Amino acid sequence: MSGYNTVLARNTENAPKGIGSYSQTVAFSHYNNLSAQLPIEPKSGKLVAGGVKEQARQCLKNIKAILESIDHVMDDVVKVNIFLKNIADIDAVEEVYTTFFPGGVPARRTVGVSALLKDALVQIDAVVSNAEGTHPKV
16 A cells, blocks of 8 residues: 555444455545445344345444444435345335435435345445535535
8 A cells, every 4th residue: 555545444243244355344535435234133144034124124224333333323324325136126125214314315326136145135335424524515
């Protein structure tokens, strides 16, 4: 590394360990990039029971746990990517998603995919702002 950039990787026991070699969150500059979360219950390490709503809720609970471990809240999220095994599940995921962002929702990309690890129905990642920064012009 050049020495000009500082990268900080962190993990918490309150969210599932990664399946592979990666950190739950990596801070760089003004942002924390959270690794995609599968609907895995942290203590058991198993996929949560139920359908896409339960799985989306667990993904978002995992994201919230990671955020809390780095002194952030859901309102600090500026971008979310949702990967759905069945794009027709978007309305069910939306119902759960909005409960985690009552103050307004961040930018988002939703993508239909053919498969996810552990045969999950949904996987979600996020980008979080580390600073107040410059307010956008209205």
